[in-house]
Amino acid sequence: xxxxxxxxxxxxxxxxxxxxxxxxxxxxxxxxxxxxxxxxxxxxxxxxxxxxxxxxxxxxxxxxxxxxxxxxxxxxxxxxxxxxxxxxxxxxxxxxxxxxxxxxxxxxxxxxxxxxxxxxxxxxxxxxxxxxxxxxxxxxxxxxxxxxxxxxxxxxxxxxxxx
Amino acid sequence: xxxxxxxxxxxxxxxxxxxxxxxxxxxxxxxxxxxxxxxxxxxxxxxxxxxxxxxxxxxxxxxxxxxxxxxxxxxxxxxxxxxxxxxxxxxxxxxxxxxxxxxxxxxxxxxxxxxxxxxxxxxxxxxxxxxxxxxxxxxxxxxxxxxxxxxxxxxxxxxxxxx
DNA sequence: CCTCAAAGGTTGATAGTGTCAATTGTTTAT
DNA sequence: ATAAACAATTGACACTATCAACCTTTGAGG
Numbered sequence: 001x002x003x004x005x006x007x008x009x010x011x012x013x014x015x016x017x018x019x020x021x022x023x024x025x026x027x028x029x030x031x032x033x034x035x036x037x038x039x040x041x042x043x044x045x046x047x048x049x050x051x052x053x054x055x056x057x058x059x060x061x062x063x064x065x066x067x068x069x070x071x072x073x074x075x076x077x078x079x080x081x082x083x084x085x086x087x088x089x090x091x092x093x094x095x096x097x098x099x100x101x102x103x104x105x106x107x108x109x110x111x112x113x114x115x116x117x118x119x120x121x122x123x124x125x126x127x128x129x130x131x132x133x134x135x136x137x138x139x140x141x142x143x144x145x146x147x148x149x150x151x152x153x154x155x156x157x158x159x160x161x162x163x
Numbered sequence: 164x165x166x167x168x169x170x171x172x173x174x175x176x177x178x179x180x181x182x183x184x185x186x187x188x189x190x191x192x193x194x195x196x197x198x199x200x201x202x203x204x205x206x207x208x209x210x211x212x213x214x215x216x217x218x219x220x221x222x223x224x225x226x227x228x229x230x231x232x233x234x235x236x237x238x239x240x241x242x243x244x245x246x247x248x249x250x251x252x253x254x255x256x257x258x259x260x261x262x263x264x265x266x267x268x269x270x271x272x273x274x275x276x277x278x279x280x281x282x283x284x285x286x287x288x289x290x291x292x293x294x295x296x297x298x299x300x301x302x303x304x305x306x307x308x309x310x311x312x313x314x315x316x317x318x319x320x321x322x323x324x325x326x
Numbered sequence: 327c328c329t330c331a332a333a334g335g336t337t338g339a340t341a342g343t344g345t346c347a348a349t350t351g352t353t354t355a356t
Numbered sequence: 357a358t359a360a361a362c363a364a365t366t367g368a369c370a371c372t373a374t375c376a377a378c379c380t381t382t383g384a385g386g
Binding site: 039048151156159160 | 196200297303308
């Protein structure tokens, strides 16, 4: 019953009736219609992320860590922030990756408290294959008409910029 | 080192260089550009799903289960399929939800092997609030120009239909 | 200089999530 | 009637996650 923080917030429940499932789209406004559809497609797709990670004998979280560890070194605490998890969790996570020779702890020169994480040769190689696999577009994208792909890309570019 | 199945597949690595991070978009084709952008936005958003679930004192998986349990009763094995996980996992999952009074096991009349899952009153109420919260569109959608929201909705509708 | 508060990381306790192998009970096909 | 197949559970074990307590190092003020 515990183990999950109670950040909480008194949530105003949408008065005009609550969507009761994934597929229905009511009269709740444009943004919500777009979001609900996007959400349901994405959700379907995300379901096989664990299987994708398993192709490389990684857990989903380990895959996520490798992904974050691309550009240079990262402090453990920084990684904890990226993962939105407790620092103590990262210790074990990195222990296991280090035991597999994918990652190295390296004490910082500037501040001897912090340990910087860097990919090993093997880690970088595995990460490359993992990224290539992750970025393969799923069928629901590849099977879109080309003009939809263009529109989607442009919309997402704009969204990323203003975000 | 174990605990993750080795489904595996000899994966053709994209020859034209491997994307090394989330944000870069190379010359890898329209579908991949669109997908990479979508993925990076979605990924950012999905990071706070655990916090969202925690608002209701649910783990991410429990939230997922409640979401699936909307329309009528579901056999445990069916739920295992939806979650893409082992049936034995569902036992404990449902145990905890049942202990909290959100869900009920009900033996099927037709086949006494199967147990049907139904939401209790409290479960349905909680699910309603959870769904309303989940379908609140995130900023990157609400802050789009209206014509982008329309286009996005229409693209996603078409994608859902052909999927 | 010295102390003390704050920060980075680790450890131990405890719980949830997930797999696999083995088991029990029920159904279905031969 | 027997055997094969299926639904759910149990037990063993590993990974993910949190919290509290701890140690070392750092940085600020007295």
